[in-house]
Amino acid sequence: MAEAMKTEEKEMPKAVMPGSVLTIEVDSSIESSQEKEEARWHQLLNAQRTRKILTGPLSGIEKLESGWTVAVTYFNGYRIIIPMSEMMINLKGDGRENADTLNRQVRIANNMLGADIDFIIKDLDEASRSVVASRKDAMLRKRQIFYFTDNEEEQPMIYPGRIVEARVIAVAPKAVRLEVFGVECSVRARDMAWEWMPDATEKFQVGDLVLVCVNKVEAPDVENVTVMADAKGATENTNKDNLKKCHRQGKYSGIITDVYKGTYFIRLDLGVNAIAHECNMTNLPGKWDRIGFVVTRINETSEVAEGIITRMIKRHE
Incomplete structure (x- = not known):
């Protein structure tokens, strides 16, 4: 009888022994x-x-x-x-x-x-x-792995034309800084999306993972690797389909994304990029202002709507 009790004591999990922490799973133990x-x-x-x-x-x-x-x-x-x-x-x-x-x-x-x-x-x-x-x-180390090979006849894992995942490590209004497998590169905001944006921080945040298309790689040695990439090449171009929503003499609302030398770049609310060379307003609008826009021409080559800014809907504060 005594021997049976000793055998049972040996087989009993440590967690249920007197003085130990009793866990839900009796055969486990808790680390200090x-x-x-x-x-x-x-x-x-x-x-x-x-x-x-x-x-x-x-x-x-x-x-x-x-x-x-x-x-x-x-x-x-x-x-x-x-x-x-x-x-x-x-x-x-x-x-x-x-x-x-x-x-x-x-x-x-x-x-x-x-x-x-x-x-x-x-x-x-x-x-x-x-x-x-x-x-x-x-x-x-990552550059050595992804941009170089031991066999000159083999292609490295990252090469022009390949779509890869990149980290967003910094964002400015007109540029996004990416880390592409050990190489940092800066991409203009207009190359990060098909739609025009007044500020890249509206769409991208630090910590995001984005798909980009590698356009160019220069890698003479591991210390000097340069990558050029953009996110537009990794996503479907929806501009042509969106442009079909526009009609000549149609009136639409939108936001001014940029102003350069008298030319207004606009993102219409229906998802179309637009350009205005004229503005029928006494007080000229600026970036971020919401305006009314009349389409005078559909430019399928440039994939934009061209027209005239007719009125101010809401001035950006």
């Missing part, structure tokens, strides 16, 4: 907060050893007491700092070529807050549980 923390830290150690690419949201930009300006992200509950020199931010075409490099990097990084970024852990301190990482190393 310290055990969970050790498991998370061990995962970071493994990631450093294997140089695994990790991903986290860009959560902040800070200047440390040491004078370093760093980007901050979090992974598994741990704070990860990335020196600005390791962020590999593409400064080409930012319009501030004469400004200090660090200030240019910080300015763009501020616009990237909230975006997912890849990084590889470079150093960990066991005592303080601090982690230093590099976005540059992760981007170079």
Whole structure:
């Protein structure tokens, strides 16, 4: 009898033994907060050893007491700092070529807050549980994988004409910054959608994933990879079908998306892009104003309606 009780005690799950936490599933156990923390830290150690690419949201930009300006992200509950020199931010075409490099990097990084970024852990301190990482190393690794091949006869995974998924990492009124598998590129707002937009932030937000068509790739080496892409090539052109909704002498409402040298660019509410060279108003309208528009010509070649702005419906405040 005593031997039977001992056998039953051995087979009894640890979770139902006296003094332990009784779980819903009696054959499971509960980890302490310290055990969970050790498991998370061990995962970071493994990631450093294997140089695994990790991903986290860009959560902040800070200047440390040491004078370093760093980007901050979090992974598994741990704070990860990335020196600005390791962020590999593409400064080409930012319009501030004469400004200090660090200030240019910080300015763009501020616009990237909230975006997912890849990084590889470079150093960990066991005592303080601090982690230093590099976005540059992760981007170079991804470039090697997606833009190059070991066999010259093989085509890399990313090539002109291929439709790929890209991350939206920053948005300005007239441009969207994308990260395409380790390469940053800036795309004009008018190349991100078939419909004209007064402000790209109305349609795109940091953190979005968008399909883009790769138009051009220049990759002399892994440090110097340039990509040109647009989202229009990855989506169906609805302009021609929408244009059929318009009729000559038809009167429609719309929003002015831009004004350039006396020409008004308009997005009609029925989904048609329109151009006006004339405006029958004393007080000229501006960008974002809602106006009335009369169609005088359907330009099927340019896929736009041409006409005259006849009245102000609502001025933008």
